[in-house]
Every structure is written in C-alpha cells, then in structure tokens.
Amino acid sequence: MNSSTTLEHLHRLSRLIRYWIVTMTHKAGSGHPTSSLSAVELMAGLLFGGSFRFRADDPGYPNNDRLIFSKGHASPLLYALWAAAGRIGEDDLMGYRTFGSPLEGHPTARFAYAEAATGSLGQGLSIGVGMALAARLDDLPYRTYVLLGDSEMAEGSQWEAIQLAAHYGLNNLVGVLDVNRLGQRGPTMYGHDLEAYRRRVEAFGWEALVVEDGHDYRQVLDACDRAAVAARPAMIIARTIKGKGVAALEDADGFHGLALSDGQLAEALGAWGEIDRGVRGQLAEPEPRRPGRAAPKEVPAPSYEIGSSVATRDGYGNALRRLAPRYPQVVALDGEVCNSTRAEFFRDAWPDRFFEMYIAEQAMAGAALGLALRGRTPFVSTFAAFMTRAFDQIRMSRHSDPDLKFVGSHAGVAIGPDGPSQMGLEDIALFRTVLDSVVLQPCDAMSAERLVEAMLEHRGIAYLRTMRGSTPVLYGPDEAFPIGGCKVLRSSDHDSATLAASGITVHQALAAYDKLADEGIFVRVIDVYSIKPLDEAALRAAADQTGLVVTAEDHYAAGGLGEAVAAALADHPAPVHILAVRRQPRSGKPLELLDDQGLSGDRIARTVRLLVAQTVP
Numbered sequence: 042m043n044s045s046t047t048l049e050h051l052h053r054l055s056r057l058i059r060y061w062i063v064t065m066t067h068k069a070g071s072g073h074p075t076s077s078l079s080a081v082e083l084m085a086g087l088l089f090g091g092s093f094r095f096r097a098d099d100p101g102y103p104n105n106d107r108l109i110f111s112k113g114h115a116s117p118l119l120y121a122l123w124a125a126a127g128r129i130g131e132d133d134l135m136g137y138r139t140f141g142s143p144l145e146g147h148p149t150a151r152f153a154y155a156e157a158a159t160g161s162l163g164q165g166l167s168i169g170v171g172m173a174l175a176a177r178l179d180d181l182p183y184r185t186y187v188l189l190g191d192s193e194m195a196e197g198s199q200w201e202a203i204q205l206a207a208h209y210g211l212n213n214l215v216g217v218l219d220v221n222r223l224g225q226r227g228p229t230m231y232g233h234d235l236e237a238y239r240r241r242v243e244a245f246g247w248e249a250l251v252v253e254d255g256h257d258y259r260q261v262l263d264a265c266d267r268a269a270v271a272a273r274p275a276m277i278i279a280r281t282i283k284g285k286g287v288a289a290l291e292d293a294d295g296f297h298g299l300a301l302s303d304g305q306l307a308e309a310l311g312a313w314g315e316i317d318r319g320v321r322g323q324l325a326e327p328e329p330r331r332p333g334r335a336a337p338k339e340v341p342a343p344s345y346e347i348g349s350s351v352a353t354r355d356g357y358g359n360a361l362r363r364l365a366p367r368y369p370q371v372v373a374l375d376g377e378v379c380n381s382t383r384a385e386f387f388r389d390a391w392p393d394r395f396f397e398m399y400i401a402e403q404a405m406a407g408a409a410l411g412l413a414l415r416g417r418t419p420f421v422s423t424f425a426a427f428m429t430r431a432f433d434q435i436r437m438s439r440h441s442d443p444d445l446k447f448v449g450s451h452a453g454v455a456i457g458p459d460g461p462s463q464m465g466l467e468d469i470a471l472f473r474t475v476l477d478s479v480v481l482q483p484c485d486a487m488s489a490e491r492l493v494e495a496m497l498e499h500r501g502i503a504y505l506r507t508m509r510g511s512t513p514v515l516y517g518p519d520e521a522f523p524i525g526g527c528k529v530l531r532s533s534d535h536d537s538a539t540l541a542a543s544g545i546t547v548h549q550a551l552a553a554y555d556k557l558a559d560e561g562i563f564v565r566v567i568d569v570y571s572i573k574p575l576d577e578a579a580l581r582a583a584a585d586q587t588g589l590v591v592t593a594e595d596h597y598a599a600g601g602l603g604e605a606v607a608a609a610l611a612d613h614p615a616p617v618h619i620l621a622v623r624r625q626p627r628s629g630k631p632l633e634l635l636d637d638q639g640l641s642g643d644r645i646a647r648t649v650r651l652l653v654a655q656t657v658p
Contacts, residue, residue, distance in 0.1 A: 047090070051258050053320045054089060054125055055081050059286045060316045061121040061134050063309055066300040069138040072146065075284035075296050077118035079221035079255075080188060083279055084122055086261035087186060087217065089322030092269050094183070097126050097324050100153050103416075104183050104330040107172050109156045111165020112190035112219065113147040114298070120144050123154045125322045150442040157414055158440030161433055163196025165189065166216060167404040170202050171411020171419075173214040174396060178372070178417070179332030184213045184269065185411075191231070192224035194238070198434075200245070201404035206274040207246030209396075215268045216247075216276040219255070221283035225297045238278045248275045255279030288312060332416075338366035342518050343490040350511040353544070354450045356489025357507050358383025361420060362390045363490070368497050372412055374398050374405050376423035382450045382507075384422045402427050406434035406447075413443035418497065425449025425465020425506060432471055439475050439502060446496050447472070448505045452482075453595030454626045454634040455545045456509045461626040465506070470600020472504040473573050479503040479524055480573040484547035485514045488570055491522040499524055510631055512548055515568075527576040529583075531566040537653045539565040539583040539590045540645070543572060543602050546593040546620075549635060552642025553649060562653055572602050577609045584615035589656055593620040593645055595635070618652055620645060 058081050066072035087093050088108070096102045110119050120137065123129050129144075136142040143151040147160025157168045169187040176183050193199060206214050222233045231237040239249040248271045250264045261279070268275040284290030287301065287309045301309065340363055345351060365371055365387065372394045379385040379397070388395040398405035402423055409419035428435070428449050438445055452465040472480045479499060483489035489507060496503045503524075515530070522528075530547070531554050542550040547568045554566050565583050569575065569592075584590050590610065592603035603619030610617055622638045635641045639648065 048258050053317050054085050054322050056316055057320055058121045058125055062117045063301050065134045065137040066117055067306050068135050070300055072117055072300055073114040073298050075290055077115045078285045079281040079283045080219040082256045082261050083217055086258050087265050090262045091325050092265040094325045094327035097128055103332055104181050104327045106183050107156050107185040109165045109169050109187045110159055111187050113159030116148050127321045149440045161437050162193035163198040164407050166199050167202035167407025168411040169214050170206050171408035172415050173211040175412050175415035176213050181330055186215045189216050189218045191220045191229045195230055198403040201401035203245045205404055211274050212272055214274045218278045219281050221281045223283045233280055235278050242276045248273050250277045252279035255281035335369040340367045345487050345514045347514050349514050351486035352511045353483045353489040354383045354507040356486030358386035360490040360493035361387040365391050371418045373420045374409050376402050376405055378423055382422040402430040403434055406431035410438045410443055413445045418444050420446045422448040424451045425468040428468050444500045445502050450507045451509045452506045455595050455631045457631045458628045460628040464626055466597045466622055469596050482506040482544040483570055484544055484568055485512050487514055487516040488522055495524050508545055525571050525574040527579050528568040530568055533563045535563045536565040536587045538649050539587045541567045541569050541606055542593040543569045545595050549642045553645035556646040575609050584610055584613050588615050590615055590617045597622050
C-alpha cells in the first residue's frame with residue numbers, strides 16, 4: 042500500500058481532513074482542533090491505507106474492525122474521517138456542536154460511527170479490551186483499534202487495561218498513541234520521549250511499534266501493517282506535532298481547546314492553497330463472517346424452601362448459572378472476589394463466558410461496556426463498596442446506550458466485622474444518579490433469583506445489591522418481581538404507620554412488626570425491592586391509609602431509599618421519617634452494627650412507637 046499513487050491520495054485526503062477540522066471548529070466557535078490535527082496521518086493512514094476493514098454502509102456488521110477514540114476531544118477528526126469515507130456530508134460537519142446535531146463535542150452513541158461514548162480520558166482502551174474479548178467469544182477475526190492521547194496515559198485505568206490485554210493475549214487489540222507532547226495546560230509527563238512509552242508498554246507485555254514521525258505516511262502504514270500481524274497486543278507509539286498543518290499553532294502551548302480565530306483560519310487556508318473537496322477514501326472490506334450463537338434453551342425454575350436461610354449473593358450466583366442456557370449472550374466479569382460475590386457459580390459452569398478482571402474495577406467496567414456494545418449482556422460483580430472506584434466508567438457508559446448489569450455484594454453495615462472499608466454504603470446513591478438506571482435490592486434468595494431474571498428482560502443499566510449474610514427465604518417460586526414493584530408483607534385496616542424497607546432491613550422491619558403487634562400497634566410492612574423505579578402508587582396508597590411512613594435502609598441517608606421515598610411523596614401530607622446509617626460504622630457483629638445505627642428490629646420498633654405516639658391526638 043506504499044505506492045506513490047496511494048501516498049499522494051492520502052496526502053490529498055489529509056489536506057481535506059485538516060480543512061474540515063479547522064472550518065467546523067471555527068464555525069462552532071469551540072472544539073479541539075489542535076488535538077485533532079496531530080493525529081490526521083495516524084488515523085487517515087489506518088482507515089484508508091488498507092489495514093482497517095469496515096463496511097461503511099453497515100456500521101453494525103459483526104466482523105467490522107472497531108475504532109475507538111479514547112481521546113474523545115479529537116472528535117473533529119473522527120467526524121472528518123467519516124466524511125472522508127463518504128458517510129456524512131460537509132453540511133453535517135458544519136453543524137458540529139450545535140443542538141440537535143449527532144456530531145457532539147465529544148462522541149456519543151448518537152453518532153452511528155462512534156463505537157462508544159468517550160471524552161472522559163483513560164477509558165477507551167478498557168472498552169477496546171472488551172471488544173477484543175467479544176471477538177474471541179464470537180470467533181471473529183476483526184481487530185479493535187484505540188486512538189490514545191499521551192496525556193491520558195497518566196490514568197491508572199489505562200494500565201489496568203494494558204495489563205489485562207496482555208494477560209488475555211489480545212493480539213486483536215491495537216493502541217495508537219498520539220504523542221503530541223502538549224496537554225491542556227502545558228507539556229505532558231514524558232513530552233516527546235517515545236522511549237519512555239516504549240519501555241513501559243513492553244514491560245507490560247505489549248509489542249511496541251515506534252513511529253519517529255507520525256506525519257510520514259510510509260512510517261505510519263508500515264506500523265499499521267506490523268500491528269495487524271502482531272502476536273500480542275500492539276501499541277503504535279507515534280511522535281506527532283500538536284496543531285500540525287497550521288504554522289502558527291504547531292507545537293505551541295496555549296491553544297488547547299480553542300478554535301482558530303478569523304485571522305488564523307485565513308492564514309492557514311491561504312498557506313494550504315486549493316483543497317480537493319471531492320477526494321474520498323476507500324475502506325478495505327472485512328471477511329464475510331458472522332458469529333455463531335447458541336440457541337436459547339429452557340431452564341428450571343428456582344427452588345428454595347421457605348424459612349430456610351440463604352444469602353442473596355447465593356441467589357445471584359445460582360440465578361446466573363441457572364439462566365445461562367436461556368440467555369447465551371450473558372457473560373460475567375468479576376474483580377477477583379467471585380468466591381464472595383458468588384459469580385464463581387457461573388464461572389465453574391460456564392468458564393468460557395467468565396472473565397477474571399482482578400482488582401481492576403475501572404478496566405472491568407470499561408471492558409464490560411465493550412462486550413455489551415458487541416452484543417453481549419455482561420454482569421459485572423464486586424463488593425458494592427468497590428463500585429465507587431469505577432463510577433466514572435459507569436456514568437459514562439450511559440452515553441453509549443448499553444445493556445449492562447452491575448451486582449454489588451457485601452452491602453451495608455450488616456457485613457459485620459470486616460469494618461467500614463468493605464461496607465457498601467454509597468452504592469444506591471451512585472446508581473440512582475445514572476440516567477434511566479434500575480436499582481434493585483432483594484431481601485431473600487428467591488427474590489434475588491427473580492430480580493436477576495427481571496434484569497435480563499430489561500434492556501439498559503441495572504444494579505443489583507446483594508448481602509453477605511444469610512436471610513430467611515420469604516417468597517415461593519410463584520411470586521413475581523417486576524421492576525418498579527414492591528411487596529406488601531404485613532397490612533391491616535388499623536395500620537398506624539408504614540414501614541418501607543429493603544434488603545436486610547426487611548427482616549428487621551418484620552421483627553419490629555412482631556414487637557409492635559404484641560403491643561397492639563399495627564404497621565404496614567413493605568419490601569421495596571425496586572428502589573429505582575419505585576412503586577409510587579403502592580407507597581402513596583400506604584401513606585394515604587396509614588398517615589406516616591418510616592423507611593429503613595442499610596445505607597447512608599444521602600441518596601438512598603429514604604430520600605427516594607421522600608421525593609416520591611414530597612407533595613403528600615404524610616411525614617416520611619428516614620432510618621439509615623448516620624454514625625461512623627465500625628467492626629462488630631451484624632446485629633450489633635444494625636442496632637448501633639437504629640436499624641435493628643428493637644430500634645425500629647422504638648422509633649415507630651415514638652412516632653405513632655406523637656401522631657395520636
């Protein structure tokens with residue numbers, strides 16, 4: 042592909058792509074033209090030099106190579122490349138960053154050729170790991186390419202992904218590192234020291250392909266050819282010039298994220314001379330291959346003896362293993378705690394569909410997104426407390442519109458003596474903030490199994506919160522647990538309060554009910570297994586009939602069940618009293634810790650007793 046004809050064609054494409062980059066950002070009055078200009082030859086050489094295989098009229102074709110812009114601020118380059126491929130028009134480019142345009146400031150799923158939403162730096166490579174794993178699962182030969190910025194190589198998530206890619210031997214994953222020396226506020230950590238990057242990448246088990254001049258198509262095409270046949274993950278490390286092609290901006294500090302001024306644009310266009318606005322690039326054709334997926338099979342219903350003691354985390358593991366034949370697209374990823382989360386049940390039964398991601402929660406969440414975007418349904422599990430490490434990946438994944446499931450075990454102070462570092466106390470709040478997310482918390486193994494089924498029937502981001510300790514099985518196999526529902530466990534015509542609980546506090550609420558009933562005080566007990574969305578109709582009806590709502594949750598008050606219920610009943614006259622974790626947690630026995638937080642059956646009963654006495658005329 043290094044013929045003089047090919048090289049001349051690529052140079053003409055480069056001039057057009059640069060023209061589009063500077064004019065679209067100038068019209069928008071914002072953007073990152075200098076960060077886009079540095080990678081023009083790298084990306085045009087990859088896409089139009091013969092290495093990248095893609096059916097441009099079918100972006101969802103299973104065996105297309107995938108291209109992720111981890112440096113998502115270089116979106117002008119991404120959009121210009123697809124204009125050069127003939128997939129969008131120049132008028133579309135001129136709508137860049139305008140309301141309603143799919144060409145947003147950083148790529149999202151609204152642009153058909155963006156593999157994933159990016160822009161929060163340090164995430165693209167882990168998404169690429171997931172896509173490369175998906176290719177292995179589907180026995181497809183496509184490759185995944187990830188454009189990386191040198192600034193984002195300071196992110197620990199990048200090195201998590203690099204380690205995992207080497208561990209899994211992903212020779213179908215190629216990083217393209219644009220070493221343009223300058224970040225937002227000045228030089229990057231290693232500047233143009235390509236050797237610093239080479240040594241680090243090779244130390245992690247990757248093949249490093251150093252390109253001394255990332256604007257020389259001969260060198261770029263040679264590196265792309267070598268990366269395509271590498272026996273292990275490959276990283277093209279290219280020295281580039283930020284602002285390349287605009288003399289006043291080349292390798293100059295202080296222009297990051299700034300569109301060209303009128304004068305700068307006129308000067309650049311004058312220097313470039315005539316631009317061939319009609320030149321287009323041709324993409325290589327992928328092999329005509331499609332994945333072979335197993336057909337869904339019927340599975341047995343879950344079975345637990347009512348009153349037996351089983352942990353909800355066991356219910357999760359049992360459900361995932363049981364349901365795997367019905368949902369052959371399901372895969373599981375775990376953060377080296379599968380014997381605790383019980384994802385090991387799935388691993389032992391379906392080892393080819395399980396991925397150990399070690400203590401690398403950010404890369405785990407990113408890889409799960411990559412798998413989801415290639416047609417899998419990932420279940421991502423670790424301790425609920427450790428989900429916080431991956432929150433940036435979780436909140437960014439929403440903008441890629443995936444079908445993605447998270448499971449956090451060891452929730453709340455009820456885990457006992459391990460102490461606060463292991464207690465998930467922020468996780469409900471975290472997942473409630475994700476747009477259109479679902480947040481579920483079962484109180485027994487049967488509801489855990491049924492909620493896993495509900496998650497699989499729901500497309501989108503869903504979170505299941507499980508407990509370490511065993512709890513009595515309350516529900517039989519005929520109970521349904523639709524998302525957005527709840528279960529009224531105790532009620533009468535004489536209820537003077539509603540106890541809305543979730544997870545472990547359901548059992549403490551039932552214990553409180555027994556104590557209060559012995560005193561002639563009757564309360565309604567509701568298992569709020571669906572925290573988002575809430576069963577607002579049932580809660581409103583309970584508030585109407587009892588005049589007082591008390592919530593109980595093993596979670597911090599901020600952002601939890603109580604605040605969700607209070608918001609749902611904000612216009613209702615019935616007061617909402619929130620029982621939650623409000624004191625510094627410590628080690629101890631589960632019931633001791635619940636009691637210390639006012640969440641034991643005794644303490645809940647005491648609170649309800651006082652509140653009811655205050656409301657009696």
